Amino acid sequence: EQVIALSLVCTHLGCTVTVTPEGLVCPCHGSRFDRQGKVLTGPAERPLPSLMVETEGDLLVVRG
Numbered sequence: 001e002q003v004i005a006l007s008l009v010c011t012h013l014g015c016t017v018t019v020t021p022e023g024l025v026c027p028c029h030g031s032r033f034d035r036q037g038k039v040l041t042g043p044a045e046r047p048l049p050s051l052m053v054e055t056e057g058d059l060l061v062v063r064g
C-alpha cells in the first residue's frame with residue numbers, strides 16, 4: 001500500500017548497503033537499518049535518506 005525508496009549509500013562512510021530478508025546491512029562496518037531507513041545499529045548515526053517516488057501511468061519512478 002505504501003512504497004518507500006531509500007538511498008543505499010551508508011550514512012557512515014558511504015559503502016553500499018545490502019538488502020537482506022532481515023533488513024538493510026552495511027557490509028563495511030556493520031550498521032543495520034530497518035526498512036524505513038532508521039538506524040538500528042551503528043556506527044552510522046543518521047538514517048538512510050528517502051527518495052521521492054512518483055507514479056507515471058503504470059510505472060513507479062524514483063527521483064534521486
Ligand code: FES
Nearest residue numbers: 010012013026029
Ligand atoms: Fe556503513 Fe561504515 S560505511 S557502517
